[in-house]
Amino acid sequence: MADQQPSPHEPSPRPALSVAGGEMQPWSDDVPPVRPTGGPAAAALLAELVPASSSVLVVGPHGDDVVHFLAGHAETVTVLRRSASDAARLAEVVPAGVHVTAGSLDSFVAGSDRQFSCVVALDGLDRVLGTDSPSLDWRARLDLLSPLLALGGVLVLGVGNDLSAVNVLDGRPGKDRFGDEEWHPLHSDRHRPLSLADAQTALTDIGLERGPSWVRLGEDECRGFLPIDSVSHADPDGALTDFVVAAARSTSRPLLAAPDELVRNAARGGLLTSFVDGWVVSAGTSAGGSVGATGYLTVHGGAARLVTGEDGLRLEPTPATTRTPESAPDTALDTPAPGLVRPAAQPHPALVEGASVTSRLLRLAEDEDVPGFREVARALGQTVAQWSGSSVLTFDTMRLTDAGVGPGWSDLEWTEPVSTAEALATAWMLFQDRLTVEHRRHPWPPWVVGDELIAIWMSMSGSPVPEQARETLFTRAHSLADAVRAATPGGTLVHRDVRAALADADAATHELMEARGHIFGLERTIGFRDKQLRTREQVIRELRQKVAKVERLKDQKAVRLALKARTLATSDRRTVLSRGKRFTRKAVKKVIRR
Amino acid sequence: MHHHNHYYGQAHILARYCGLPDDVPPRIRGYLQHGWNVGDGWNPQHEFFDGAWRYVWSDAPMRRGYTLARRNYHAIGAPWLYLDRLERAVQPPAEEEREGTLWFLFHGWEGGKIEGDHQRLIDEIRETEPGPVTFSLYYTEYERPEIRKRYLKAGFEIVSFGRRGFSYEGTDARFLYKQREALLRHKRVAANRLSTAIFYGIQAGCEAAVYGDPMTMGGEDPLFGGVSRVMRLWPELHGKNIDQRVAREIAAYELGEPWIMPPDELRPILFDGVPS
Numbered sequence: 057m058a059d060q061q062p063s064p065h066e067p068s069p070r071p072a073l074s075v076a077g078g079e080m081q082p083w084s085d086d087v088p089p090v091r092p093t094g095g096p097a098a099a100a101l102l103a104e105l106v107p108a109s110s111s112v113l114v115v116g117p118h119g120d121d122v123v124h125f126l127a128g129h130a131e132t133v134t135v136l137r138r139s140a141s142d143a144a145r146l147a148e149v150v151p152a153g154v155h156v157t158a159g160s161l162d163s164f165v166a167g168s169d170r171q172f173s174c175v176v177a178l179d180g181l182d183r184v185l186g187t188d189s190p191s192l193d194w195r196a197r198l199d200l201l202s203p204l205l206a207l208g209g210v211l212v213l214g215v216g217n218d219l220s221a222v223n224v225l226d227g228r229p230g231k232d233r234f235g236d237e238e239w240h241p242l243h244s245d246r247h248r249p250l251s252l253a254d255a256q257t258a259l260t261d262i263g264l265e266r267g268p269s270w271v272r273l274g275e276d277e278c279r280g281f282l283p284i285d286s287v288s289h290a291d292p293d294g295a296l297t298d299f300v301v302a303a304a305r306s307t308s309r310p311l312l313a314a315p316d317e318l319v320r321n322a323a324r325g326g327l328l329t330s331f332v333d334g335w336v337v338s339a340g341t342s343a344g345g346s347v348g349a350t351g352y353l354t355v356h357g358g359a360a361r362l363v364t365g366e367d368g369l370r371l372e373p374t375p376a377t378t379r380t381p382e383s384a385p386d387t388a389l390d391t392p393a394p395g396l397v398r399p400a401a402q403p404h405p406a407l408v409e410g411a412s413v414t415s416r417l418l419r420l421a422e423d424e425d426v427p428g429f430r431e432v433a434r435a436l437g438q439t440v441a442q443w444s445g446s447s448v449l450t451f452d453t454m455r456l457t458d459a460g461v462g463p464g465w466s467d468l469e470w471t472e473p474v475s476t477a478e479a480l481a482t483a484w485m486l487f488q489d490r491l492t493v494e495h496r497r498h499p500w501p502p503w504v505v506g507d508e509l510i511a512i513w514m515s516m517s518g519s520p521v522p523e524q525a526r527e528t529l530f531t532r533a534h535s536l537a538d539a540v541r542a543a544t545p546g547g548t549l550v551h552r553d554v555r556a557a558l559a560d561a562d563a564a565t566h567e568l569m570e571a572r573g574h575i576f577g578l579e580r581t582i583g584f585r586d587k588q589l590r591t592r593e594q595v596i597r598e599l600r601q602k603v604a605k606v607e608r609l610k611d612q613k614a615v616r617l618a619l620k621a622r623t624l625a626t627s628d629r630r631t632v633l634s635r636g637k638r639f640t641r642k643a644v645k646k647v648i649r650r
Numbered sequence: 651m652h653h654h655n656h657y658y659g660q661a662h663i664l665a666r667y668c669g670l671p672d673d674v675p676p677r678i679r680g681y682l683q684h685g686w687n688v689g690d691g692w693n694p695q696h697e698f699f700d701g702a703w704r705y706v707w708s709d710a711p712m713r714r715g716y717t718l719a720r721r722n723y724h725a726i727g728a729p730w731l732y733l734d735r736l737e738r739a740v741q742p743p744a745e746e747e748r749e750g751t752l753w754f755l756f757h758g759w760e761g762g763k764i765e766g767d768h769q770r771l772i773d774e775i776r777e778t779e780p781g782p783v784t785f786s787l788y789y790t791e792y793e794r795p796e797i798r799k800r801y802l803k804a805g806f807e808i809v810s811f812g813r814r815g816f817s818y819e820g821t822d823a824r825f826l827y828k829q830r831e832a833l834l835r836h837k838r839v840a841a842n843r844l845s846t847a848i849f850y851g852i853q854a855g856c857e858a859a860v861y862g863d864p865m866t867m868g869g870e871d872p873l874f875g876g877v878s879r880v881m882r883l884w885p886e887l888h889g890k891n892i893d894q895r896v897a898r899e900i901a902a903y904e905l906g907e908p909w910i911m912p913p914d915e916l917r918p919i920l921f922d923g924v925p926s
Binding site for chain 1: 679725908914
């Protein structure tokens with residue numbers, strides 16, 4: 057290796073740092089928006105692929121935790137970074153024995169005839185050349201790696217997918233979509249693989265024996281790696297698809313639409329591996345045994361392994377790769393959950409087989425099948441009531457199994473005691489997000505959406521909320537839901553997507569139309585009531601006329617006589633006699649007077 | 651909100667079920683299905699305001715209404731079912747012997763009179779029904795002496811359950827109560843068209859039959875397909891001897907048994923400005 061002295065502007069290198077040439081300065085691949093590939097899941101994957109006694113070359117930007125892991129795992133570790141400052145910083149923090157080289161891949165290859173038993177390029181081949189390198193296409197960059205790999209060596213290569221859901225849905229034109237490293241149009245390169253098959257064929261073309269491959273989740277940072285076969289057959293409403301959706305939703309790109317629908321439809325069509333963020337292809341690894349059958353996910357507490365057991369897919373924590381604060385990069389996943397939730401100290405292994413409860417509820421709501429919705433809600437209420445742990449239960453993590461509803465995987469826990477009613481209300485609030493923010497079809501009238509609908513669902517779950525307790529409970533549940541949203545990857549899109557914005561505008565217009573309709577309806581009611589009053593007024597008027605007519609009749613002699621006769625007829629005998637006597641006396645007196 | 655919601659005292663029943671005053675029921679924020687038909691429960695020309703919410707008995711009218719470009723449905727179950735629950739809670743039906751047939755003549759309305767061969771229908775009823783027949787006439791037919799007398803003369807007992815009212819006036823809020831009590835006394839229910847009363851009767855435990863001249867009504871809008879479509883869709887409910895188990899299943903579905911809600915759920919969804 058033809059080492060050169062670094063620039064006088066760089067701090068004096070430790071013995072572990074050298075310069076191969078072609079380094080970029082000033083430049084950093086460590087800063088957002090596109091971070092180095094790393095995280096506990098990456099370390100867990102490499103633990104499976106990298107032979108323990110190997111000499112490893114790490115090409116391109118990788119997280120410090122990956123380098124730390126390899127330092128403790130392999131015999132020798134050499135890291136090639138194109139940024140002089142990134143290399144210098146890394147050299148300061150890596151364990152003794154790790155050698156860091158600043159420079160471009162072409163310069164490194166040109167100046168070295170050394171071969172490695174393992175080459176790790178999980179970050180891919182987009183960030184390995186400098187501004188002074190020749191404009192090499194993807195295939196030419198891959199060709200540069202070949203001479204670095206010893207015969208029978210292991211290659212672990214990350215490949216980005218330009219057909220990923222977030223790239224397809226990116227709201228920006230291609231020329232504005234990528235970063236400052238695009239001095240060479242990387243993404244219009246005709247030799248860039250657009251499928252897993254393209255990438256695997258490229259390995260074969262350079263004479264390597266193809267090994268197992270994984271789906272890579274997460275673009276800016278690595279959320280995890282899932283086995284290709286499992287993803288190819290993933291249930292659209294199952295946990296694997298949920299992980300792909302969550303990774304896509306975590307993007308910082310401005311999107312035309314939320315990726316959920318595209319990803320789930322891809323899963324329905326068996327095309328999910330074509331719409332993921334990328335792939336990891338390998339060569340020289342053992343194709344037998346369980347290699348390639350296990351998936352790795354970055355979770356709050358570190359990494360979790362996704363294994364297929366007798367009872368189905370199971371997620372279990374991997375203590376060996378548990379992230380420590382000093383080894384962890386500052387990624388969004390490590391952002392401490394605000395206040396009310398925190399990463400679970402000891403996540404429990406959990407079955408993640410079956411559709412999520414959220415997917416079932418969403419479908420029932422779209423079908424306007426309220427009886428079916430009520431049935432699931434009842435089962436949910438029972439499950440939550442029986443759940444005694446401090447784990448955060450949401451309907452996204454809870455799974456539908458043959459036996460009913462299972463709690464599913466949760467790597468978050470409450471920091472304070474949370475009652476069953478609070479946990480249930482929180483879960484319903486998070487579900488309502490999905491229903492309303494995504495403008496899903498559902499049967500409930502707009503005026504009950506919000507806390508009123510939460511109260512209805514709570515009642516369906518067997519936990520009716522008395523009116524007097526509602527404000528306290530829902531205020532608390534809103535706080536809990538906010539904490540979970542903030543701590544859940546992809547819980548909220550970084551940017552509001554265009555489709556949702558247009559739908560919001562339409563919804564506002566619709567709301568206005570319905571408000572006008574409501575006013576019209578109220579006016580109609582008033583009109584009907586007015587008509588009713590006028591009808592009654594007419595009845596009263598007619599009755600009054602009848603009364604007046606009767607009053608007038610009473611003044612007539614014949615009527616008076618008839619009334620008197622009726623009075624006599626209805627009086628008792630003594631009264632009649634006394635009245636008769638009185639009448640007779642008066643009549644006699646009249647006669648005498650005359 | 652619409653005065654049709656008061657027809658047959660349905661708004662009153664739902665208000666009572668929700669623990670609200672049923673002498674003057676609160677305003678319903680939309681339109682309440684007040685009878686069964688092969689469409690969405692309303693006639694083809696019914697007036698709806700923009701964004702109107704439509705409370706139907708089951709999801710069947712909801713789906714049929716979708717094709718009429720009508721939206722905003724919410725299935726809540728028929729008020730009849732709520733009445734049944736309320737009344738059973740107060741006074742379970744006596745286990746007395748049911749007798750005879752309560753026969754419902756397809757009725758007209760304030761805007762349309764029925765036309766048909768009544769004598770032929772009487773003859774057919776006589777030769778079909780094994781026991782005494784009580785003949786139910788809606789007031790539009792009950793107040794036509796030529797019809798009423800014909801059925802009286804035939805030896806049938808005549809009943810009428812009252813008026814549905816108009817513009818909140820003249821509504822017999824006990825209409826459905828009386829109809830239910832009458833159905834609970836009879837062994838069979840029959841009509842010359844598959845209609846609301848048949849479903850009510852089946853729910854009340856009567857054996858059902860639909861036969862005889864379906865008659866015609868002036869101004870009937872054929873948009874929904876009329877009697878012939880009803881017969882094509884529910885052939886199992888037409889005839890003098892039908893499978894009562896199937897009838898009960900269909901009636902439970904069309905009346906919306908699965909969509910019945912508890913009062914706390916129904917109250918905020920149905921009534922304007924009334925929280926749960």
